[in-house]
Amino acid sequence: MPDANLPLSPPAVMLRDLHVSFTMPGKQINAVNGVDLLLRQGEVVALIGESGSGKSVTLRAIMRLLDERGTCMSGTLSVNGKDVLGMSSRALAAMRGKDVAMVFQEPLLALDPAYTIGNQIAETIRRHERITARDAAARALALFEKVCIPSPQRRLAAYPHELSGGMRQRAMIALALACHPKVLLADEPTTALDATVQIQILLLLRELQRDLGLSVIFVTHDIAAAVEVADRIAVMYAGRIVEEGSTRALISAPRHPYTIALLNSRRHAAEQRGTRLETIGGAPPDLAALPPGCAFAARCSRATDDCRAAQPLAFDVEPDHRVRCIHTGMTAATARI
Ligand SMILES: Nc1ncnc2c1ncn2[C@@H]1O[C@H](COP(=O)(O)OP(=O)(O)OP(=O)(O)O)[C@@H](O)[C@H]1O
Numbered sequence: 001m002p003d004a005n006l007p008l009s010p011p012a013v014m015l016r017d018l019h020v021s022f023t024m025p026g027k028q029i030n031a032v033n034g035v036d037l038l039l040r041q042g043e044v045v046a047l048i049g050e051s052g053s054g055k056s057v058t059l060r061a062i063m064r065l066l067d068e069r070g071t072c073m074s075g076t077l078s079v080n081g082k083d084v085l086g087m088s089s090r091a092l093a094a095m096r097g098k099d100v101a102m103v104f105q106e107p108l109l110a111l112d113p114a115y116t117i118g119n120q121i122a123e124t125i126r127r128h129e130r131i132t133a134r135d136a137a138a139r140a141l142a143l144f145e146k147v148c149i150p151s152p153q154r155r156l157a158a159y160p161h162e163l164s165g166g167m168r169q170r171a172m173i174a175l176a177l178a179c180h181p182k183v184l185l186a187d188e189p190t191t192a193l194d195a196t197v198q199i200q201i202l203l204l205l206r207e208l209q210r211d212l213g214l215s216v217i218f219v220t221h222d223i224a225a226a227v228e229v230a231d232r233i234a235v236m237y238a239g240r241i242v243e244e245g246s247t248r249a250l251i252s253a254p255r256h257p258y259t260i261a262l263l264n265s266r267r268h269a270a271e272q273r274g275t276r277l278e279t280i281g282g283a284p285p286d287l288a289a290l291p292p293g294c295a296f297a298a299r300c301s302r303a304t305d306d307c308r309a310a311q312p313l314a315f316d317v318e319p320d321h322r323v324r325c326i327h328t329g330m331t332a333a334t335a336r337i
């Protein structure tokens with residue numbers, strides 16, 4: 001039981017009915033269509049789903065990194081209890097890096113090629129804190145040691161292109177951690193690396209998360225990586241979370257036909273290495289013309305007219321395991337609306 005006298009800390013990230021759409025000539029792309037997601041303090045949530053399902057857009061929305069022109073966002077979005085959608089640009093600049101930081105798939109796109117990595121880290125710290133150049137440089141060195149970069153002093157003086165992929169990713173993690181954020185958003189942080197380096201970076205992220213008590217949303221295509229690092233997994237399809245639960249529940253007893261298909265395709269691929277990777281039949285829906293009902297219905301063997309008629313609600317199939325499918329065996333009385 002939590003102590004009633006202690007103030008309850010707000011969730012690290014809370015998304016309620018988040019919508020993001022992009023206006024393009026002659027059409028509107030509905031990339032995120034009512035996402036509910038809770039990241040508790042100190043928790044790791046993996047976001048998985050096919051390409052184009054809205055994972056990166058959701059992450060970028062949390063930091064308000066999407067170009068405001070042509071982008072429409074609505075719903076509730078908070079980080080550590082602060083309303084992000086209502087923030088001024090000054091408040092946003094203060095939040096980015098300090099409350100929440102992001103690690104991208106390709107560090108070369110995030111790091112400035114014209115400055116040494118040491119300079120970039122020191123500058124980031126000095127943008128947020130009144131600290132001398134000497135102290136900022138000392139903090140950069142400590143960060144490089146923390147992310148296990150060998151010969152850290154020498155590598156701080158390097159330019160991004162002078163480092164290997166794995167070292168660059170470690171440097172970007174150091175940069176992300178420079179101002180002690182409590183929330184880390186990692187968008188496929190290991191996808192661009194080779195297999196052994198991927199595992200090293202995953203282990204590093206998990207160790208840092210535990211050491212620093214970070215709350216993490218981790219986007220990945222790799223279900224083995226999600227199982228390795230995540231407390232909970234959220235499965236995205238066509239801009240919605242169709243299933244979400246503890247890693248154990250979701251892997252051992254997936255309920256949504258899409259999650260089941262996704263897990264089967266990966267298992268099949270793992271068993272038959274070297275043969276053609278089996279994907280889920282059919283294609284994801286056009287985000288500019290989403291159907292009125294379940295977006296997965298066109299690819300689902302269990303789809304009925306009811307599925308195609310209206311959006312399925314999210315059901316709690318057990319505590320902390322929610323599914324957006326009318327075929328989960330629940331009655332409407334147990335639905336959480
Ligand atoms: N700025 C933008 N303008 C228009 N459409 C966009 C923009 N950014 C993303 N999209 C579209 O939104 C959809 C979701 O994109 P998103 O990048 O979130 O997918 P994803 O799940 O991260 O995919 P992947 O696994 O390939 O990284 C895609 O159809 C994409 O083309």
Ligand SMILES: [Mg+2]
Binds near residue numbers: 055056057
């Ligand atoms: Mg992406």
